[in-house]
Amino acid sequence: MNPFEVYDDESFWTRYWFSKETALYLINLVDEELRRTTDRNDPIPIQVVTALRFYAVGSFQKMHGDEAQLSQSSVCRVIKDVSEAFARRRKQFMKFPTSREEVEATQQQFYQYCRLPGFLGAIDRTHVYIRSPGGDQALY
Incomplete structure (x- = not known):
């Protein structure tokens, strides 16, 4: 499921607490760093919006995985990787x-x-x- 296609702007905002435009900016910000050389990884946009959804509502990782069609362990890894990528850029924004x-x-x-x-x-x-x-x- 691609949340950029499935949700209108308001629905996207209520789920992720970010506009689509800001989410795309964040995806581009960490895209290169999150890219891996194997084909067995989840698309970067799905990784970033999964982390954004977790930041927005917390809850159980399994629930976020169900929405993104990821296992709980993948959601855990995605949240860690995306969070670390954002944290490395903190001086840019904070x-x-x-x-x-x-x-x-x-x-x-x-x-x-x-x-x-x-x-x-x-x-x-x-x-x-x-x-x-x-x-x-x-x-x-």
């Missing part, structure tokens, strides 16, 4: 503010967006309160 000006600008943007004062970031659209232990900020 940056924590380092200067006082960046901290203040980020806090202002969060306040404008969601009216939460003093926030610096969100993980999976979840606000996580991290309290500074004080002292030398360079240590943390």
